[in-house]
Amino acid sequence: MxxxxxxxxxxIPILIIGGDSYLNSKKRSFEIMxxxxxxxxxxxxxxxxxxxxxxxxxxxxxxxxxxxxxxxxIRNLPSAQQAEILIKQSIPIADKWLQFTELSPMTKTRNxxxxxxxxxxxxxxxxxxxxxxxxxSLFAKLGQYLQELENxxxxxxxxxxxxxxxxxxxxxxxxxxxxxxEVKTYTLPEK
Numbered sequence: 001m002x003x004x005x006x007x008x009x010x011x012i013p014i015l016i017i018g019g020d021s022y023l024n025s026k027k028r029s030f031e032i033m034x035x036x037x038x039x040x041x042x043x044x045x046x047x048x049x050x051x052x053x054x055x056x057x058x059x060x061x062x063x064x065x066x067x068x069x070x071x072x073x074i075r076n077l078p079s080a081q082q083a084e085i086l087i088k089q090s091i092p093i094a095d096k097w098l099q100f101t102e103l104s105p106m107t108k109t110r111n112x113x114x115x116x117x118x119x120x121x122x123x124x125x126x127x128x129x130x131x132x133x134x135x136x137s138l139f140a141k142l143g144q145y146l147q148e149l150e151n152x153x154x155x156x157x158x159x160x161x162x163x164x165x166x167x168x169x170x171x172x173x174x175x176x177x178x179x180x181x182e183v184k185t186y187t188l189p190e191k
Contacts, residue, residue, distance in 0.1 A: 062118035101178070102134035110189070130164075130184040136176045142168070149183065161185050 108129045114121050137145065152161050167180040 058118065099136045100133060101136060102132075104132040106131045125189050127187045127189055128184055129187065130182050132180070132182050134178065134180045136171065136178055138175060139177060142177060142179060 106129055108127050111126055111128055112123050113126060114123050135145075146163060149161050149163060162184045164182045164184055165180070169178045169180075171178050
């Protein structure tokens with residue numbers, strides 16, 4: 001074989017490969033960088049997923065605790081229908097020992113409460129139902145009445161009833177006390 005032909009045959013592929021490499025090197029470098037960035041992004045996502053997987057038992061435990069707390073709250077808070085019964089039950093109890101001088105109608109207000117959970121904070125909506133009352137009573141009878149309020153039950157379950165803003169004043173020239181207070185209960189809004 002002729003040496004010149006051999007050189008040409010060797011030189012042609014080298015020129016083709018070299019020319020292609022020279023002309024397309026920037027494009028290929030950009031493609032490689034893009035692929036490497038994609039690989040890094042996927043690696044980061046896998047790392048985040050593995051961290052989340054490791055935190056999962058703690059989160060599940062936290063959810064179980066929150067469910068138990070929620071069930072306890074539901075057991076002790078009256079339903080919306082029960083709340084009205086609770087507040088109304090406070091009146092007949094009072095009739096045994098006390099004399100009402102003023103009784104305001106029930107009011108319902110929607111409130112928010114922030115609670116801390118393992119994943120941060122969350123807000124809970126709740127309704128506050130209250131009734132203001134002013135009564136006259138002897139001191140001992142007032143104590144009995146407040147104890148009865150604390151132990152009010154609906155369908156055999158003691159429910160949350162709170163006495164707030166208790167203000168006691170002595171009646172002039174009398175053994176009776178003038179008592180102003182609010183009776184409150186709380187419910188979770190019905191969905």
